Amino acid sequence: MSLDTVVEDIREEAHARAEDIRAEGEARAEEIESAAEEDAEEIVDDAAQDVEREIEQLREQRLSSAKLEAKQKRLEARRDVLGDVHDQVEDELASLEGDSRKELTQTLLDAASDEFDADDDVSVYGRASDEELLEEILESYDGYSFAGEYDCLGGVVVESEQSRVRVNNTFDSVLEDVWEDNLRTISNQLFEQ
Known part of the structure; x- marks a missing residue:
């Protein structure tokens, strides 16, 4: 090779x-x-x-x-x-006017009166424009007197120094109680789906 x-x-x-x-x-x-x-x-x-x-x-x-x-x-x-x-x-x-206002106010005052003793001196406050109405209603209550104005829609605020009790039975307070208790029902009726 x-x-x-x-x-x-x-x-x-x-x-x-x-x-x-x-x-x-x-x-x-x-x-x-x-x-x-x-x-x-x-x-x-x-x-x-x-x-x-x-x-x-x-x-x-x-x-x-x-x-x-x-x-x-x-x-x-x-x-x-x-x-x-x-x-x-x-x-x-x-x-509200007339008999409707008087009846409702009377009912609220009656309900508040249950909280006081018969011999208590009771002061009743209400809407300024209801003064005459309240004084007329209070004529049939012993020891009750109109004590002055309370800023509300109507109804009464009742108190007594002897009992140291104050009851707010104004249209406003009743409306708020009813409103809160029935808000769901009111809402459901208004907004049915």
């Missing part, structure tokens, strides 16, 4: 080896590129899912917020209507 043949064999072997290394490199590069593309697709899919989740969360948050705001506005409107109804009832109580 000549030196040229050996050189040629080494050269061919080197070329073959280089070709194998290049083919392996290309195959490895294709594997890396393919894995990178799969990773990139996975990252894009994950990012798209994250974006969809965030969009859905934002949608739910906005929907929830809108529902809450609508509920608050409904409650506010209901509160306004209930306030208007309450004001109308107050106006009607304040404008």
Whole structure:
């Protein structure tokens, strides 16, 4: 074997080896590129899912917020209507006249009288415009006298120093008791759904 043949064999072997290394490199590069593309697709899919989740969360948050705001506005409107109804009832109580006012005032005074002893000196307070009415009613009560004005829609505030008792039987206090006790019923009747 000549030196040229050996050189040629080494050269061919080197070329073959280089070709194998290049083919392996290309195959490895294709594997890396393919894995990178799969990773990139996975990252894009994950990012798209994250974006969809965030969009859905934002949608739910906005929907929830809108529902809450609508509920608050409904409650506010209901509160306004209930306030208007309450004001109308107050106006009607304040404008009661004649026998209706006298009967209601008499009933409230009778109820308050149960709290006092027969020999007590009892002071009765009422609305300034009801003074005449109260004095007329008090003529049939021994030891009772009109003691002055009380800022109210009507009715009486009755007290006695001997008993140390004060009874507030004004239209206002009765209205508030009835209102509180029946607010749910009133609301349900006004806002039947």
